[in-house]
Amino acid sequence: MEAKDHHERSAARERRAGGICVLSRQRIVGNTNGSSTYLLSLCEALHQDGHVLHLLCPSPTMFGRWPALVMGREMAIFRSIKIRRAVRIGNVYVAVDPMVLKRAFVGVLGKVLARMGIRIAALSRPAPYAIGLPWEAADLRYVERHAPRQADGVLVDYAFLTEGIARVPAPCGPSAVVMHDLFSSRPSDFGPLGSDQTGGLVDFDTEMAMLGRAGAVIAIQAEEAAKVRQQLPGTPVLLAPMATVPVDAPQAGKGLDLLFIGSNTTPNVDGLRWFFEDVWPSVRRANQAARLKVAGNVAVSFPTGVPDGVVLLGRVDDLNPLYAEAAVVISPLRGGSGLKIKLIEALGQGKAIVATPTTLQGVAGVVAPAVLVADAAQAFADAITTLLADAVLRRAYGERALAVVRDHFSAEACYASVVAHFRRRK
Secondary structure, rough: OHHHHHHHHHHHHHOOOOOOEOOOOOOOOOOOHHHHHHHHHHHHHHHHOOOOEEEEEEEEHOOOOOOEOOOHHHHEEEEEEEOOOEEEEEOOOOOHHHHHHHHHHHHHHHHHHHOOOOOOHHOOOOOOOOHHOOOOHHHHHHHHHHHHOOOOHHHHHHHHHHHHHHHEEEEEOEEEEEEOOOHHHHHHHOOHHOOOOOOOOOOOOHHHHHOOOOOOOEEOOOHHHHHHHOOOOOOEEEEEOOOOOOOOOOOOOOOEEEEEEEOOOOHHHHHHHHHHHHHHHHHHHHHOOEEEEEEOOOOOOOOOOOOOEEEEEEEEOOOOOHHHHOOOOEEOOOOOOOHHHHHHHHHOOOOOOEEEEEHHHHHHHHHHHOOOOOOHHHHHHHHHHHHHOHHHHHHHHHHHHHHHHHHHHHHHHHHHHHHHHHOOOO
């Protein structure tokens, strides 16, 4: 009984303590994908500015098909993490929602049968896209009960969650929404990909209305920021590209290793498939010993049939050794929106990069001098072959990459406007 009373008193103090309430419905456990990495990077900047952060996840749908979430070390910036219909055991949050557990069971069953050669479409169907689902009454009540009272601010992850801002009890600080990208433009931005399960979730006018509920909009790249400014002239639009910490010196790498890093998203899967089919054969003809390492869970979309010389590594906890060893980093994306987080990361690693114009969306004017850009398959292969043959050239591009990061992608350069917005009533 005493332990329960102590817990309730601690929870009450926590709600009264203020701090910034971060509302999110994405499955965020660390720097596991671009959107998580960007949100956590913004939160780290606010944390460094002295803010206390509370992560509130009001919907159990964020579990997807995962029965439990293990929080990575990056999550330590949050004073508290609360997930509806989940219990915490150490740094693990276990779902107790029956629908989540059912999806997890179905997902495991589908994988087991697939390994036996039995494929049933219904068992491999993805879970609903949690970020774009409508609010449920229970979600909103959860925000009312568990958000910090007298919050110093509210930071909302994606436009779909801005309805929750009004449910934070008596906020006394500013609010902002992390746009990530314009969802309504995804069908056109994804080009030859034909969009993905997120395409068509919201039209432009509805998205602008959602964004307009926040006190400010945080845009990750300039082109999308300009569109929002035009439509919401009374709302501050804070341009905040992804920041990164550069290495001390360019890394030319060694041997004939290429590197691709990406999560299991439609643009990454499509880009790799195009690279395998249309680019890789030319690279291998010029350099039979060339090898491509693929890191990240994009590998799950290629269970069989990858070309010779391709190594699927899956999720890798420490990417630094892979960056250091690689001679060339590739980004063969043909569609997508927002800012390509892995591009900024590779620049910060001082690497020679070959990328498509799509990869440079929103930052081309700043980044292009530091990247070899090619759209056609043969030109992409030729750029790779040129770099593999010339370590001096790779180092030169690495130096340009680091200069771009120091000038344009430091935390101070990227997040100053966001920090200033939340500092107003700190």
